[in-house]
Amino acid sequence: xxxxxxxxxxxxxxxxxxxxGDRIVEIGALELVNQVPxxxxxxxxxxxxxxxPAEAQAIHGISDEDLADKPFFEDVGQAFLDFxxxxxxxxxxxxxxxxxxNAELGRFGLKTLTLADVVDTLQxxxxxxxxxxxxxxxxxxxxxxxxxxxxxxxxxxxSEILADVWLELCGGRQxxxxxxxxxxxxxxxxxxxxxxxxxxxxxxxxxxxxxxxxHAAFIAEMGDKALWVKDASA
Numbered sequence: 684x685x686x687x688x689x690x691x692x693x694x695x696x697x698x699x700x701x702x703x704g705d706r707i708v709e710i711g712a713l714e715l716v717n718q719v720p721x722x723x724x725x726x727x728x729x730x731x732x733x734x735x736p737a738e739a740q741a742i743h744g745i746s747d748e749d750l751a752d753k754p755f756f757e758d759v760g761q762a763f764l765d766f767x768x769x770x771x772x773x774x775x776x777x778x779x780x781x782x783x784x785n786a787e788l789g790r791f792g793l794k795t796l797t798l799a800d801v802v803d804t805l806q807x808x809x810x811x812x813x814x815x816x817x818x819x820x821x822x823x824x825x826x827x828x829x830x831x832x833x834x835x836x837x838x839x840x841x842s843e844i845l846a847d848v849w850l851e852l853c854g855g856r857q858x859x860x861x862x863x864x865x866x867x868x869x870x871x872x873x874x875x876x877x878x879x880x881x882x883x884x885x886x887x888x889x890x891x892x893x894x895x896x897x898h899a900a901f902i903a904e905m906g907d908k909a910l911w912v913k914d915a916s917a
Contacts, residue, residue, distance in 0.1 A: 687718070694709060
């Protein structure tokens with residue numbers, strides 16, 4: 684059976700609408716193979732060629748100074764496409780991120796993305812928990828996922844949190860902790876499947892002669908109608 688490769692990702696931007704000139708300033712993504720993190724990530728800050736609005740900086744904490752020496756999107760866009768190639772994107776509120784990514788990719792003549800091929804965890808959560816708080820923070824509270832390191836939004840950190848949420852939406856981590864499925868090591872190489880050793884023979888009886896005698900005396904006190912006596916004579 685072929686491995687399933689998923690890319691859980693998030694972006695940070697200067698605003699809410701690329702049609703109004705807003706740009707991507709950070710991309711974070713991590714790889715799952717068979718829903719197990721491989722340790723491979725893509726993380727890039729991007730110079731948007733515009734001043735950072737105060738409202739956006741208040742959300743993600745990224746300032747003009749932080750981005751002054753960072754590359755432009757056209758310098759890193761192909762590397763991003765290379766990282767996600769062959770994987771299924773998993774995004775929370777996918778239309779938002781895909782709209783921004785396609786605006787950037789299209790601006791520089793790079794391959795754009797198809798929303799139909801993206802897994803939107805927000806839509807899945809809304810179907811699973813209608814009327815509930817299905818923001819990333821709300822789902823973390825629902826599933827008991829630790830977000831204590833998340834002071835502000837950050838693309839890579841949010842991707843790591845979203846990966847935990849995605850696994851819970853898929854049935855929880857426990858559903859993947861089976862002993863007949865191999866995992867992957869820190870370097871991404873597949874590990875051999877675990878096989879429990881077989882016992883060479885029956886486990887020896889550890890009762891002492893004294894314990895056997897006490898047990899026989901106890902049964903004798905219960906009379907001929909004792910259940911153990913009936914079983915022994917059956």
